[in-house]
Amino acid sequence: MDAGALRLRLAESVARACDGAVGAAEVLASTESLAALGVGSLALLRLADAVEDEFGVLLDLGDGALHTDGFDGLVAQLLRLGAAQPRWAP
Numbered sequence: 549m550d551a552g553a554l555r556l557r558l559a560e561s562v563a564r565a566c567d568g569a570v571g572a573a574e575v576l577a578s579t580e581s582l583a584a585l586g587v588g589s590l591a592l593l594r595l596a597d598a599v600e601d602e603f604g605v606l607l608d609l610g611d612g613a614l615h616t617d618g619f620d621g622l623v624a625q626l627l628r629l630g631a632a633q634p635r636w637a638p
Contacts, residue, residue: 551623554627555620558599558619558622558626559572559573559575561598561599561602562582562587564594565592565594565595566587566591569591570586570591575619576619578619579618579619581616581617581618582618582619583615583616592609593609595607599626599631603630604631605626605630605631
């Protein structure tokens, strides 16, 4: 999975974690932090669980960057942590 595909998949995960309150297109278009988009602490917890389930990568909810960096920063962090392939990928 390339960075573009990961970006799209993660934006969809953010939208699901927020129960659709923030859409994937809005996440993809934004340079704001997830918090500024309206992603709350419960949604971040759901997102962290989804990322762990799908990619086997643990997000540290205590990491301030998760709350202050933009979406592209989160994508870059996941790539650094090895989330290029879903766990179910061959």
